[in-house]
Amino acid sequence: MNISEQLKVYFVMGSTNCINHDPEKTLAEAINGGITLFQYREKGEASLTDENRVYLGKKLRALCKRYSIPFIVNDDIELALELESDGVHLGQDDDAPLVAKKRIKNHMIIGLSTHTVEEAKLAVTAGADYIGVGPMFTTKTKTDAHEVVGPTLISHIRAAGLPDFPIVGIGGITIHNALEVYQSGANGIAVISSISHASSPREAAEAFNTLR
Template sequence: MNVSEALKLYLVMGSTNCHVFDPEKTLAEAIEGGITLFQFREKGIEALKENDCLYLGQKLRQLCEKNKIPFIVNDDIELALELQADGVHIGQEDGDPFRTRKRIGENMWMGISTHSVEEAQQAVKDGADYIGVGPMFPTKTKEDAHQVVGPDLIKSIRRSGLEQFPIVGIGGITLDRAKIVYEAGANGVAVISAISGAESPKHAAAEFFSINSTQI
């Protein structure tokens, strides 16, 4: 699976996002529903630490490996290496992309969060395999979320010369907003609460997947 294909339906989740089921069941259901990529993002005041975080990461990693779903770790390069993740995702304030690439090597994917055309172009120069663009819409999931940029930023990035570069939209994406993000030129959508907090993560993921399928 190449990066562009993997981005189609990108679940971002940690234990603090799972209010209906535990993380393992949530991820298992989401995989059944059709997610194509998973990012382990253990953030927040009540987030698991050290060995507890590692243990959960191992369980989720095994689940992804079994189902051939690429497994990405948010920010924590050491954890990504320990879990033998398929990649790492970093934000603008999370460290130097050059050093990150040096640590993870050439075989792991590196995703970079971007919030402007300039940041997107710089991320490509810095060796990103894909970029996350957002926030698309207002979100409560990230306490330190940037100002909303909207789907129009994806259009601007595409017009700036990055017509084919892998892009995933993130931030406040609900089922009724997903189509707008795809139509703006994103390869996929990154979803947190709309799947992890759903009464049926499987059903929620399947609905997102069906919207994506109509855009292909």
């Protein structure tokens, strides 16, 4: 499965995102529901730090490896290396992809958050393997979220000379608006609370899988 296919149902989660179950159970259920990619995003108030963050990361990494789900680390290259992750996802203010490629293993995936057509083009030139575009809709998960750009931005990026580059939409995506993101030209959707807050993360993941 290539990265375009792996982006289909991209689950993003940290300990603070889990409400009804602990992180391991939440991820295990989501995997059983058919997620295709996982990102460990341990951020925000009350998030784990230092050895606790590493300890949870190792448990989630082992779970992903058991089920052959690619494991991505958010923002932190050192943590990605320590956890032997499959990749790292960077923001616009983090290490540039070209710098990151010099610090990580060649086989690691590099994702980059983008919010404009120009940023998307630069990300491709800089060596990103996929881009996250958003926020698609209003989100409460990120307190520092950018202004909503909507699914139309993905359509504009496609029309601007990137018809086949791997793109995942992120931000405020629910089962009710996900199809709009797919229809805009995204290869997949990145979901946090719509799965992690669900009483049954497995059923939530299954529901997203039925959309494509």
